[in-house]
Amino acid sequence: MELDQIKKLIDAMAASDLAEMEFNEHGWSLRLVRGHQPARRQSPRPSPQKPQAVEADATVRSPLYGIVWLRPQPDAPEFVSAGSAIKAGQTLCIVEAMKVFHEVRATRDGTIASILVTAGSEVEAGQDLMRFG
């Protein structure tokens, strides 16, 4: 990946209203995020076996293939919603697989900007679930 090319992409993103973009080419991957999160190079897709690889990241990803739940019980309030202030270690959602309920916890403090999945839907290992602002 050439420096010129990266600059072009940054300019293209600045000219648009995109909040985030990811570009993959020849085994390289470039991710640009608007805001106080500095854009940084990222290794190819995080391996499902190593959920730690995404720690401290602005994106919360599913550690496994399963069904995502946003509330501890059907009649309970949601764990978090857009705008929630989060402390590291706090439960964000549950991914259920084969009768095992896996709690996805925040690995950093911050504010949830958006929730990218709907409760009860299937999520792949490594799929984006939520984003910090």
Added chain:
Amino acid sequence: MIRSILIANRGEIALRIMRACEALGIETIVVYSQADREASYVQRAARSICIGPAAASKSYLDQAAILFAAEVTKADAIHPGYGFLSENAEFAERVNDAGRILIGPTAENMRIMGDKISAKRAMIAAGVPCVPGPDSALPDDPAAVRAIARDIGYPIILKAAGGGGGRGMRVVVMEDELLPSLAITREEGRKAFGNDSIYAEKFLSHPRHIEIQVIADYHGRALWLGSRDCSLQRRHQKILEEAPAPGIDPQLIASIGERCADACRYLNYRGVGTFEFLYEDGAFYFIEMNTRLQVEHPVTEMTTGIDLVQWQIRVAQGDPLPFKQADIRCEGHSFECRINAEDPKTFMPSPGLITQWDMPNGPHIRVDTHAFAGYRVPPYYDSLIGKLVVHGTTRDEALARLREALAETNITGIATNIDLHRALVNDSAFTKGGVDIHHLEKNHQNILGSAA
């Protein structure tokens, strides 16, 4: 005569039941959830009906949907398999009320054996040994409590009547600790469960899990079909089973087997069932009865030569059992490895796409599975994706065959517990035979480590 059976289950057991039906010339109807649409056995069935979305509560546990599927297909009988509705007395009644046969015991059988206290009372009445201890709460009088504990024999375990799941329990090793421990357990029971009734039972510190397979027809014949040892467990989930239970005097097993057959006659039990026992220091203690076909039934089929699922169906349609207790043999030895889609180290579930699925074959090897290369294991149900079963003339021969079979097995795309099985068949305590129910949990890391 049963002409058609609706299979109200999924996965390997749906296929197992289908094979039994086909062998008996019975038409197969399978119900499936949207998540199981692509399953191979769904295509194989003579007829198939989608009964709902992926979640089991909206499909395989939806009684109305299953009863309706049976109605529109005019199925003569429903086979519930294991899990899901297989031990649901209300479902059994509804099936019968609709004029159909439930392949399983009577609703009354399920009710009595499904309740721990009524099951224990029935077993005591039938002469089956239970864990020693009164079937009522401890009194307040300290002298009376001491007498009861002495009667049971130390160590004992105090259990809060409202407790469960390992909470509200305390082991008492000697009499000095009895009254203080009772006071604490009472307080815990009152606070945690709103119930300060405490029961006392003999504490078994290193029991094995041994079970007896039974079958009973509608003509008064009840037989026991040998023992199984299912002590290799994790969180009460069996991992690797064998038949017969090694290192126990066959005479002792026969006397327990006879008690179980007697209990079936006493209960008017119908169909197949399993009496589960804890076994410690040469004694058996009844814990519960499973009123259904079990996952580990193949090891009994391998050692007795009896097709349990075919006979379960035949008994349900009223056929008398043609064999007597004296005809039942136990030949050689059999093992079953449950192949689970889970990480062998962390036990983290691993549903997803199977990219490679090489199963062993050759003499005396049996694989019961619905999986194949290209099959996507759904995340909605339990992690069992197959069973590897072997037989040998001796335990050692069967074990050697199992090692080879596991070496031939290669599954990629998802994590499976094959590596755990490979380590277990080389674990010295297991190969010697007779490990207790805590062996796997206590030594899990060592067992896995020594195999690397």
